[in-house]
């Protein structure tokens with residue numbers, strides 16, 4: 009029996025890292041270690057491939073895609089991603105904890121075994137391994153992967169947070185104009201589009217942290233004051249969740265309620281998908297409210313990692329537990345998508361409710 013690497017040890021590197029070239033050191037990456045351990049443990053039911061490898065000084069770090077469940081191209085898909093921003097380790101840790109739970113339950117849980125004969129879970133839990141190894145938001149080239157898609161915001165917010173082209177020494181750098189997307193972003197978009205090409209229904213959850221006191225579920229658009237074209241379906245899904253779990257902790261909002269950003273990968277993927285085909289694709293972002301962890305432990309203010317991750321062990325464990333209900337709900341909602349997806353009059357009602365709720369004129 010192999011020893012499981014620690015799942016619940018918060019990151020310990022508290023320094024604001026240097027982004028200067030030539031300063032790469034081979035930093036440990038426990039999340040990658042745990043991911044590879046779970047790959048071994050979960051095979052052959054858990055299928056994996058390396059989407060791309062990214063250079064980190066003298067070494068190359070893999071970006072993995074994992075699949076669990078139905079291999080049929082026409083199965084509905086739950087897509088889970090994390091680690092887009094390397095400093096937000098908790099998103100990756102949450103997905104690895106969920107993967108561990110799924111693998112354990114698959115040994116005995118007949119309802120889960122049957123569900124996964126119909127549904128495919130696709131996971132990319134660590135998209136930016138170089139950023140995570142060094143404790144950076146950006147990737148190894150200093151580029152913010154969530155500002156890197158070739159798409160401009162309408163009425164962008166005036167702050168740097170919207171994304172900028174000033175230079176990689178500042179956070180939220182988009183990269184140079186007319187340059188191809190970064191290797192990690194390209195690999196991720198190919199993975200998502202490969203799934204979208206045939207799946208009759210796709211639901212995505214991308215795990216982030218670092219904004220606000222509450223846990224939020226964000227959805228497109230980020231770059232303009234407009235709801236996604238599947239707003240009716242999205243409203244039906246969120247209402248289903250609220251009715252099924254009335255005491256849930258989340259706020260549901262379009263991201264543009266807070267700030268509008270250039271180069272959002274989900275805006276880009278959603279728009280491309282909608283222009284090509286009509287199958288429903290609902291991309292959600294879980295934005296874990298990290299300011300609450302800071303408020304409860306002000307020492308985290310002195311640590312860059314502490315602004316984005318729970319550092320106290322019991323709060324870290326609570327965070328890993330807290331979102332299990334949501335993840336389980338999403339899996340079941342994907343399986344039963346035909347039971348709740350609204351049509352005709354119901355769809356029009358949900359569309360109006362979505363517009364009223366999120367104040368789109």
Ligand SMILES: [Zn+2]
Nearest residue numbers: 093096216217
């Ligand atoms: Zn993030």
